[in-house]
Amino acid sequence: MKNLIICALSALLLTSCASVITRGTQYPKMYEEKPVSIVIMPPINQTNFVEAKDYFYTTMYLPLVEKGYYVFSPYLTMEMLQEESAYDSELFLEADLNAFKNFLDADAAMFTIIKSWKRNNLGGALTAGVEYILRSTKTGETLYKREGLITVDTSVNSGGGGLAGALINIAATALNTATTDKVVAGRQCTYFVLSDMPEGKYGMNFGQDANQPAGKAFIKGTVKK
Amino acid sequence: MKKYFLSVAMLSCMFLTSCMAPTSLYSWYDYEETTYQYNKKHTDKLQARVLEQYKKIEKQKGLRKVVPPGLYAERGFLLCKIGQTEEGIAFLKKEIEIYPESSKYISRIINQLEK
Numbered sequence A: 001m002k003n004l005i006i007c008a009l010s011a012l013l014l015t016s017c018a019s020v021i022t023r024g025t026q027y028p029k030m031y032e033e034k035p036v037s038i039v040i041m042p043p044i045n046q047t048n049f050v051e052a053k054d055y056f057y058t059t060m061y062l063p064l065v066e067k068g069y070y071v072f073s074p075y076l077t078m079e080m081l082q083e084e085s086a087y088d089s090e091l092f093l094e095a096d097l098n099a100f101k102n103f104l105d106a107d108a109a110m111f112t113i114i115k116s117w118k119r120n121n122l123g124g125a126l127t128a129g130v131e132y133i134l135r136s137t138k139t140g141e142t143l144y145k146r147e148g149l150i151t152v153d154t155s156v157n158s159g160g161g162g163l164a165g166a167l168i169n170i171a172a173t174a175l176n177t178a179t180t181d182k183v184v185a186g187r188q189c190t191y192f193v194l195s196d197m198p199e200g201k202y203g204m205n206f207g208q209d210a211n212q213p214a215g216k217a218f219i220k221g222t223v224k225k
Numbered sequence B: 001m002k003k004y005f006l007s008v009a010m011l012s013c014m015f016l017t018s019c020m021a022p023t024s025l026y027s028w029y030d031y032e033e034t035t036y037q038y039n040k041k042h043t044d045k046l047q048a049r050v051l052e053q054y055k056k057i058e059k060q061k062g063l064r065k066v067v068p069p070g071l072y073a074e075r076g077f078l079l080c081k082i083g084q085t086e087e088g089i090a091f092l093k094k095e096i097e098i099y100p101e102s103s104k105y106i107s108r109i110i111n112q113l114e115k
Helices: A002-018 A028-033 A051-066 A074-083 A098-104 A162-179 A183-194 B002-020 B031-040 B044-057 B071-081 B085-098 B100-114
Strands: A037-040 A108-120 A125-136 A142-153 A218-224
Touching: A028 A125, A028 A142, A037 A051, A037 A074, A037 A098, A051 A074, A051 A108, A051 A183, A051 B031, A074 B071, A098 B100, A108 A142, A108 A162, A108 A183, A125 A183, A142 A183, A183 A218, B031 B044, B044 B071, B071 B085, B071 B100, B085 B100
Parallel strands: A037 A108, A142 A218
Antiparallel strands: A108 A125, A125 A142
């Protein structure tokens, strides 16, 4: 009986060890190519909300810089991409990216596909669903790919009981949701999805995070505002 | 007893120091929200707030103690757009100095502005 328990525990331990995927195995090309500089491409918007593209575009800059990369300011590149008729990233998603290497000296280009951009006033929720794809401008390889579906809970609980309390909560939730910019959900989505990205040249763990456990390729979650 | 208090005080200090230690590479102040609002609506008031943020960001308390990549370029570009070309170009050159990987692109911008 004792041996059986030991065997079962060992098997459990081995299974749990075997299932851990490291960043090194999940994103091998990141460690091979070690990109230093990144250009953020204008988002590809698959939703009906036209404004999502422009509003979401600038939200990726800060988290990528905090990951230790040199990131070309989107406020500068936005104009350049518009002037060069490159504002439609759909054209480049699977195309050759050498032009960005030659023109900007960017090592990689970050593409995003906005799949969901919603507001639910009564339910008190803002949702952003985005896929992030980092491609090398030298080899064209996908270096990092991850998707997130993040909901920001904007519900309000005033603490009041009874029917009056419930009505106040509904009204307060609707107001809180309506007055919260949807970009808040977009920012949270970027923050969660990019948190798994290996660190760049200026990061404190640059080149030392390959053995850290990697997150799932798709993450779904809710955060409280 | 004295030793005990000393140890507790030292441990408390260590704990507080570790709590206060910066975890971000850079200090951003209100940069993200201010630039986002300015991007949505180009008003003089918001432009002044953005320029104020750039000044604040010079005071870095983050782990790297330098201005984040791209920000000197952004500041310089905005200054050039509002007619303060000389000062703007100086910031663009500062970007290249701190981040040489930006040289190709920023030099191209400087060349266009100096024409």
